[in-house]
Amino acid sequence: MYHSYILYILDTYICEFLIIMYGMRIEIRFHGRGGQGAVTAAELLTKAAIKEGKYAQGFAAFGPERRGAPVLAFTRISDEPIEIRSQIYEPDVVVVLDPSLVFSKAITQGLKVNGTLVLNTGRQINEIAQTFSGYKLAVVNATEIALKHIGAAITNTAMLGALIKATNVVKLESILDEVGVRFGKSNIDAVIETYEKTEVLEWAQISQIGKK
16 A cells, blocks of 8 residues: 555656656547537647646547537647647547536546546545556546536536545646636636546545455
8 A cells, every 4th residue: 555655655756757758748638418518628728738837739539519419629739849730539538518427438548547537426536446546546526516506517617626635737827818818707606616526536545445
């Protein structure tokens, strides 16, 4: 257990060193349903990254969203110019906007070992941690927060707050600026509350839960 934690700490510092020295690319896949704004979430994240001086792409899997149907959207962020233009098949991070998709096998398909899962669910993080062992896990009830602030179960902006809490891929302030320009104060409030309420477990911590 202690050995796993030490390996995690070393892995974290090595990754941070590589990012500082050479620049790194992070690839994010959004899972949602048509009408929930997965494509918009990818677009807002892309704009926030570009605003910070990074290179970024945001795009959907198969054209426009169909309401209620499963939808994939993607964001690539890098410190260096991005030449690849394909879909993302092995993401570093997966964000799930709809609670009904949380236990779908599709969400972990291709997700890198020790990758990050950001889930919208009403379940407690310790209840589902073992289901997603091997990944960093972030959990929040974004639907409840979206209903409170927006009056609809549209979780795309709220889940950007959860994504930032779990990854720090861009600054929270950059996301708030983009969300404010596009949607206004109610969505900003949803992002902030989701950020504050998101629970995060590292993969080493999840392995410890299984041994209790």
